[in-house]
Amino acid sequence: MSRLPVADRAAVRREMLDLVGRDRRAVLVVLVLHGAAAIAGLAAPWLLGTIVDQVAAGARVATVDRLAVAIGGCVLVQALLSRYAQYAGHRFGERAVARLREEFIRKTLGLPVSVVERAGSGDLATRSSVDVSTVGTTVRDVVPTIVIASAQLTLLFGAIFLLHPMLGLVALAGLPPIWAASRWYLRRASSAYLAEGAATAELTETLTTTAEGARTVEALRLTDDRIVHGTERIARVWTTRRATLALRTVFYTVVEASYPLPIAAVLLVGGFFLSKGMVSLGEVVAAALYLQQAIEPLDRILQWTEQAQRGFASFARVLGVGQVPPEPPGKASAPPGERLVVRGARFSYTDGHDVLHGIDLEVRPGERLAVVGPSGAGKSTLARLLAGIDAPRHGVVSIGGCPVTDLDPAERRRRIALVTQEHHVFIGSVRDNLAFAAPDASDDQMRAALVAVGADWYAELPDGLDTELGDGARQLGAADAQQLALARLVLADPHTLILDEATAALDPTTARRTERALAAVLTGRTVIAIAHRLNTAHDADRVAVMEDGRITELGSHDELVRADGAYASLWRSWHS
């Protein structure tokens, strides 16, 4: 399995700059507004320091009143500014996230199937769910929080420098231990929290699957086994939580013990300067209050950095999908013919071990060919080569004289459709599930297609074609879902169809009925049916028997029965 790529740091940074660059004005507005709000926020402690000075100097009540009103005004101004700053920032974040996720889906849809299969759909599923939403939270919430807090911190320390440069320098005293502890923590935190999250998810999964499989638990008397299994999961959750707790213990102890350091230093040095007459009492008090105020944004930054780091990693994975070269557009234009020809095709998956050993096959347009053989004989691999999903390592698979993999993918899908036993019902109405195969199909055509594949259940649907399917709505059983997939195929109307165990999920009686109904609709089309039921072979024009990556017998049903080979003996046992 070759994993999907992950973008490197440079690419992530480029993309982040690009996100900002595309919305430059909004970013500028946000920064200016936040800056202004932070300055208004600084005024309060400064005014408070002034009050202290004035009171110490024996000021009158009127002065105090005036200053107090000024503090109130500053608070209001700060609130208003930060409201609009937040709102603008929020809108920017939303836009950026929307753009990212739409781009991700566009790229995902453009991935070549072979890449998705080789990477396993689990990886892609995680990227589409966990990573995309982690990036979303990061861009929407985490980055603004960190930007605001950093702006506040910068201004607070800047203000202390303005009060007196030496006080400013002294105020930085608490930062080195905090910085060191953060580095130590961040290097370990992400993996520890990911492990914690994974352990928690596993526990939930264990509980859920135990509930889902309750009948099996009872039938096979798995109660004790499930309890043992679940108890292990509980223990793992406990262990991972302890691990993160240990990290927090070190981190928070150092950080919190460091917070009073700058306050102490400022008071001490301030006292010295005060005695020399270099600063006023009010200035020292204001500096101490600024530092007290700085704790909160500093705390916020520290709390969110870990999340930001995770967001960065997710971003790299989201972008990685875009780095896969999309499906090549294809070199050849539409071929004139429909004749499928396989010459000397050999194929191996990643391990270099050949699954197909030189297949020669010719399928006439309109012919119905059945492929039978034991599992592992290479039937599905052959189907993939015929559909152009994989290219043979050696030899050629062509249609109308043109290699199938050279065709434009969209064009190829219009001509050759592959239906496997893996079916998927998309969330949406029955119509949604059919329409994408043939956007121009009318409702009547859709209904006719469902009837053609023997989907009797359609009659029972409450809202006909508008009935919602999937997640949370009506769930189709495996058999019904397979019929839906076949109806889709009828609508798509390709000239060549490859059915890879396309009716395996149906019970034998229904499968038989469906296959026949389908055959009636598809007269004149080239059909290559890979089947485990021999009746399919019996109905076909020709039968190919595959064993160990080779075609061992090829001919009509009657010819093969007469030839008295492996097919014939199987047929007899089936038919006895």
Added chain:
Amino acid sequence: MRYVWWLVRCQPWRVLRGTVVGTAWMIGLSVRPYLVSRAVDDGLRAHDPRALLLWVAAIVVAGAGLSYLGIMRHRTMTFVREDATARSAAVLLRQLSRIGAVLPRRLAAGEVATVGGSDIGYTSQVLTMTGPGVGAVIAYAVIAVVLWSVSPLLALCVLLGVPAIALIIGPLLRRLERAESVYRHQQGVLTTRAGDIVAGLRVLAGVGGRGLFARRYAARSQDLLAEGYRVGAVYSWIDALTVAIPGLFLAAVVWLAARMAVAGDITVGQMVAVYGYVATLIVPVWFLLEGSYGVIRGRVAARRIIALLNLTPDHVGGPTPQDVGGLGNVPGARRPLARSAPVRPADLYDPACGLTVGDGRLVGVAADDPAEAIALADRLGRYVVSDVTWGGVPLTGIALDQVRARILVADHDSYLFAGTLRDILRAREASADGRAGNGGTLAREGGADHRVTAALRIASAEDVADALPVGLGTPIDTRARTLSGGQRQRVRLARALLAEPEVLILIDPTSAVDAHTEARIAERLRAARAGRTTIVLATSPLLLGHADTVAHLSEGRIVATGTHAELLEQDRGYRQLVARGSDALDSEDFTGPEGALR
């Protein structure tokens, strides 16, 4: 609430420690403003370097002490919550493992996910109140006393003002949370859509329609964007208010204190300290506010947990599992109602359809309607109340766990739990090993793999293990999604065979398997189950051909019995049902669309 109380009672000392540390920490929060005010008054204003040094040193020491208390509080409370979480998960796990077949009918799987995923956590959160919650009340009182000693008027303002502000802001935050949850829900829906697209990629690759899906997703993404803008508007206002309201209050307090300082009622240092106390008081008040919200949420969550724990298995007649060995293996617990099961293997008889299954026979049942076959299996396996008898004894009267131990219904979609292939196959064996004194006949450890391999061979599933990277030891995910349909079916069959039940009822065991393999399985199954009762519900001639007797089930009754060959000859309905070759065509239904075939 009783449930939460139980969680507390399970760890009294830890909870008590949490209370003590939490209280000390909360009170400790108010120490720094006091020390700073003393440093200003005694050190800076009095120009006394020694006093300044002393108070500054005190600030550093107090800071270190506070951070120690803070982390101890966090650690203790984390342990309290984790203990509660683990305990809740454990009782839930026991319940879910024990309740059995009834569960899927009474409860959506989503419900269990909610309880397991969030309700357990919410309930544990309630325990936070026992530590810092108590501390918050005490801290509030201590700060009240200190403030009172500065100025009763100021104290009154602050002590009433801070809770009032919390009460104003609290509901605002709740509203924000609601707006956010709408957004999150929509976001979840969109994420599901993305997952849907990813899961269906292969379908889209096979049939086309990628552009349509991209456009549809983008439209929904834009809807979410609009919703995000709306949330942003609410959010930014509420956020601004939560800054402005406490800010204005603080300004008012400072103004009041400054006027008092001008009048000489309090010192400048005390004025600065009041400023600090207001800030400090916010912590305990918030704790209480958040805590009370947590309690409300936790109560709802605990109720859902209790509802799950109160579920009882379906009554399928006779003694319930609780009566017999369910809760504590009390020998006398067996009710007089319980009939003892036949000591030796015996005949099964189902009056509803008239089927008799002779002891030790391999019986095939071909049902016109697959649903009838499943109903029959449910009756024979006693998943429903029925009149089935076993060796003449009503099945309903026999202790359920005896029935489960000796009769196994292997559904064709029976559940495959995550685990290594070996775990999955030896499931029943492993759990029997765990049962005291019941593992005697089972080969252990070394010999076990040998049996697993044998079962795989019968199910013709050796290739499943061979194709996996580390064979039997390869981990397989839930529902064995990585295996193909045919592989899954053969693994299920091997698992059922390994359980070696006295009576094995197989439902459509080979429907997803190719003819070559099916022929092999039919032969080997017969040999492997020789002498033991096996019922195969299927319509495959390959399987039915190997049965001792075959029964044809039509419209709820057994309409014919005999060997496969006999039935083929005598029963036309049976012939149509099972013969999958041309002779079905030769009979009546030659007309219709099928006519176009050949």
